[in-house]
Amino acid sequence: DIQMTQSPASLSASLGETVTIECRASEDIYNGLAWYQQKPGKSPQLLIYNANSLHTGVPSRFSGSGSGTQYSLKINSLQSEDVASYFCQQYYNYPPTFGAGTKLELK
Amino acid sequence: QVQLKESGPGLVQPSQTLSLTCTVSGFSLTSYHVHWVRQPPGKGLEWMGVMWSDGDTSYNSALKSRLSISRDTSKSQVFLKMSSLQTEDTATYYCARDNEHTTGIPDYWGQGVMVTVSS
Numbered sequence: 001d002i003q004m005t006q007s008p009a010s011l012s013a014s015l016g017e018t019v020t021i022e023c024r025a026s027e028d029i030y031n032g033l034a035w036y037q038q039k040p041g042k043s044p045q046l047l048i049y050n051a052n053s054l055h056t057g058v059p060s061r062f063s064g065s066g067s068g069t070q071y072s073l074k075i076n077s078l079q080s081e082d083v084a085s086y087f088c089q090q091y092y093n094y095p096p097t098f099g100a101g102t103k104l105e106l107k
Numbered sequence: 108q109v110q111l112k113e114s115g116p117g118l119v120q121p122s123q124t125l126s127l128t129c130t131v132s133g134f135s136l137t138s139y140h141v142h143w144v145r146q147p148p149g150k151g152l153e154w155m156g157v158m159w160s161d162g163d164t165s166y167n168s169a170l171k172s173r174l175s176i177s178r179d180t181s182k183s184q185v186f187l188k189m190s191s192l193q194t195e196d197t198a199t200y201y202c203a204r205d206n207e208h209t210t211g212i213p214d215y216w217g218q219g220v221m222v223t224v225s226s
Contacts, residue, residue, distance in 0.1 A: 001168075034212050036152075043201055043216035044152065049209065087152055091211025095167050096142075098152040 002026050002090050006099030012107045019075045021102045023088035028068050032092030035064055035073045038101075039084045047086075048073065080106065109133040111141075111202050111217035118223050119192050125222060129185040129202030136160065136178055140205035141185045142213045143176065145198040153198075157205070158185050192224045 003026035013019045023033065031051040036044040046055045048064035051071055061076040075082055083106055088099040115127035129141060136158070143155040156166040156176050164176045175188045185202060199221045203213030 032211070043203075043219050044213075045216070046206075046212065046214045049206065049212050049214075055214065089152070089212075091209070094165060094211065096154045096211045098154070100151045 001095055002029060002093055002097050004088055004090055004097050004099040006088055006102055008102060009100065010103045010105070012105045013078050014107045015078055015080065017078045019078055019082075019104065021073045021086055021088075021104075023066075023071045023073075023099050025069045025071070025090055029090045029092035031067060032090055033064070033066070033071045034089045034091060035062075036087045036089065037082075037084045038087065044087065075104075078106075109204060109215045111204060111215060113200060113202050113217045113220040115200075115220050115222065117221060118225065120226050121193055121224055123192055124188060124190045125192055125196070127187040127200055127202075127220060127222075129187070129217060131183045131185070131202075131204070134204060136180045136183060136185065139207065140210060141178075142203045142205060143185075143187050144201045144203060144213065144216075146201070146219075147195070147198045155187070155200075194224050196222070197224045198222060 005024045007022050033051045035048040038044045047058050052064045063074045086102045110132045112130050119125050140160050141158045146152050158176050158178050166174050173190045178185045199219040201219045203216040206212035206214045
């Protein structure tokens with residue numbers, strides 16, 4: 001199975017700040033990467049797929065980039081509603097595997 | 108609109124079998140794949156398996172010996188059965204619809220059902 005290593009595990013940032021979360025795959029996943037947002041007590045919501053494609057209805061302050069084994073999620077101009085946990089997931093190979101998550105809090 | 112809803116017992120005794128139902132609306136099980144994903148309290152997400160639109164299934168190898176996924180298309184329901192439950196199987200269990208263009212991307216999720224394994 002492909003291992004996904006996500007960093008940092010937790011992150012504290014101020015409103016309006018730009019935040020970056022990293023995800024590294026144990027092998028090349030050829031942009032087969034998605035990012036999810038999960039708010040407390042809620043189910044995960046798809047943000048980005050194919051490493052850099054924004055899912056329908058997701059605000060443009062979210063963006064994804066990367067290639068090969070290294071990927072990142074950037075949140076521009078952090079809003080209070082962005083407080084959540086974020087997970088990366090590879091789907092290049094079955095089984096799909098997830099990163100351990102990044103908990104984003106407000107400073 | 109697309110909806111999925113999990114249902115099942117909130118408490119299961121150790122060594123017993125868990126049975127969950129995912130009832131969907133807004134799409135056909137013969138056109139979309141449906142995943143099961145679980146999340147232990149405070150932890151990350153684990154993909155469990157998938158019911159393919161053609162009725163076939165695939166499972167996480169770590170769970171394969173204990174897991175069975177089936178469906179009733181007439182009732183728009185997908186079922187999960189997992190045997191020999193242990194405390195480490197305590198988790199929120201989600202069903203999720205696969206993306207219509209690229210497989211392996213759950214893009215619509217149910218609200219989840221919390222299952223506690225305890226005597």
